[in-house]
Amino acid sequence: MKALVVYCHPKPVSYTHAVKEQVLSTLRAAEAEVRVIDLYGEQFDPRLTGQELTLYADVAQNQSGIETHCADLMWCEALIFVYPTWWYGLPAMLKGWLDRVMVPGVAFHMPAEGEDIKPALTQITQLAVFTTCGASxxxxxxxxxxxxRTILRGVRLLCAKGCKTTFAAHYLMDSAQRPSLTAHLARVDRKVKRMVRWAK
Structure with missing residues (x-):
């Protein structure tokens, strides 16, 4: 199993970091091949520039500056996102990663007139989200x-037909206590183990 973990959180010590570490621990214990993209750790620039937008549909040039991220995306069989939910959606850093890295020729093929885009990440058979939410x-x-909706529905359309999805969220994070946090990490472990079984 080739798993790419895209991690997004600005603090080196956080519960989201603990979730990411649990995901990695379970994957490595199962001897999965793992790559990690730590967006804040590498100070990824989420801004889609005017020049990038101009070259967006040019598959010969649209990977400039994001080559490693694109290569990782095309390498993986399981794509896993670990992030906090802010204002009911993705952190700006993660949304910017989707904007910049999910380019034509990598994530999808541009459509003919009157058609929808066609998936290019057809080697990805599993898609997962592990997140935290302040709301209930x-x-x-x-x-x-x-x-x-953005990831498990939108991104999934770019993956293999029948791509399996996994989702786990810890809600009401602002008032969460240790027993609930510990139990959720065990839940994450179980869900990642199920992903590994699906890959066999």
Whole structure:
């Protein structure tokens, strides 16, 4: 199993960091091949520039400056996102990564007139989100859970047909206590182990 973990959190010590470490520990214990993109750790620039937008559809040039990220994306069979949910959606850093790295020729193929884009990440058979939310489950669902929708629906359309999805969120983070936090890490472990079984 070739797993790419895209991690997004600005603090080196956080519960989201603990979730990421649990994901990595479980993957490595299962002898999966793992690559990690730490967006804040590498000070990734999430801004899509005017020049990048001009070259967006040019598959010969649109990977300039993001070559390693694109290569990792095209390498993986399982794409895993670990991030906090802020304002019911993705952190700006992660949204910017999608804007800049999910380019034509890497993530999808540009459509012919009157058609939708065609998937290019067809080697990805599993897609996962591990996140935290300050809001409750019901309030997040009332708003529409746009972060979950963007990745598990939108990005999934670029992956293999029948791509399996995994989702785990810890809600009400602002008032969470240790027993709940510990139990959630165990849940993350179980879900990652299930992903590994699916890959066999």
């Amino acid at each position: 489950w019901w309030l997040t669902r009332l708003i529409g859970a746009p972060g979950r």
